[in-house]
Amino acid sequence: MTIPNLTLNNGVEIPALGFGVYQTPPEETAAAVEAALATGYRHIDTAAVYGNERGVGDAVRRSGLSRAEVFIETKVWITDFGYEATLRAFDKSARKLGTERIDLLILHQPLPGEFDRTVQAYRALEQLYADGRVRAIGVSNFMPEHLTRLLADTEVVPTVNQIEVHPYFRQSELLAADTEHGILNQAWSPIGGVTFYRDGSHGSTLDDPVIGEIAAAHSRTPAQVMLRWHLQQGRQVIPKSVRPARIAENFDVFDFDLTAGELDAIDALDTGVRGGPEPADITREHFGIEIPES
Structure with missing residues (x-):
């Protein structure tokens, strides 16, 4: 099966379904990515702060696929924000990934309290894009107010905004803001990978009765239904797993369709409760992890 592509606002194509490696231990990353590539995934999403870029690069090289066949995305962490620091961050990531050019490079978080540093980091991405060292640039976890500030001070509109989106946390306002600017919504934690509170009870999207x-109506798993929900609403999704059976299950989502009523029913599950950290709370003081050179 070939995954359909989505076209970014600069004309670059990205697979609609990718494979994430958040919280995948470095020693398990290469095997997980190899399994994903063997299954048919062609987009791998990693980040400098995950500590597993090297495993991603190793898996791509061992896969037997040409470099051009695999779309590699990674992220610059906040400790490497600033123009010169972000240029060096690219070099660190490219060296670990073993590639001269990264397909998509994004800022991992905004720094609301140091937004000038955020802007300088993005300007470095713009320079890398102009130099052809990256094919596309973007952001992650940027709220509408962050996008407004960034767009006012930079030239290149981000191609993606990678954000937490799943049935219990839909971020409708942010989805609309991204779409208004021509920015692709890229969903992390697309099946609600952490446990949430809904209507006062302790539960998970995977156990939700709706x-x-x-x-059951489609003879599918809850995870497959949630991924299909994202895809039919135009989002790019990056589920993660280290289990080959689950990796294959998440890939098998292109031969059925949810009805409009089913999409609406999933939309209605939104609780507005975020699982990840609040973007407004991100500071170098509390989240300042140093990214090693190698």
Whole structure:
């Protein structure tokens, strides 16, 4: 099966379904990515702060695929924000990944309290893009107010905004703001990978009865239904797993369709409760992890 592509605002194509390696231990990353590439995934999403870029690069080289066949995305962490620091961050990531050019390079978080540093980091991405060292640039976890400030002080509109989106946390306002600017919504934690509180109870999207009923109607799993929900609403998704069976299950989502009523029913599960950190709370003081050179 070939994954359909989505076209970014600069004309570059990205697979609609990617493979994430967040929280995948470095020693397990290469095997997980190799399994994903063997299954048919062609987009791998990593980040400098994950500490596993080298494993991603090793897997791509061992896969037997040409470099051009695999879309590699990584992220610059906040400790490497600033014009010159971000240029060096590219060099660190490219060296670990073993590639001269990165397909998509994005800022991992905004720094609301030091937004000038955020702007300088993005200007470095613009320079890397102009030099052809990256094919596309973008952001992650930027709220509408962050996008407004960034767009006012930079030239290149981000191609993606990678954000937390799943049935319990839809971020409708942010989805609309990205779309208005021509920015692709890229969903991390697309199936709600952490446990959430809904209506005062302790539960998970995977156990939600509404999603379970829809899954049963299509002879699919809840995870497949949630991924299909994203895809039909135009989002790019990057599920993660280290288990080959789950990796294959998440890939098998292109031969069924949810009805408009089913999409609406999943939309209605939104609780507005975020699982990840609040973007407004990100500071170098509290999240300042140093990214090693190698």
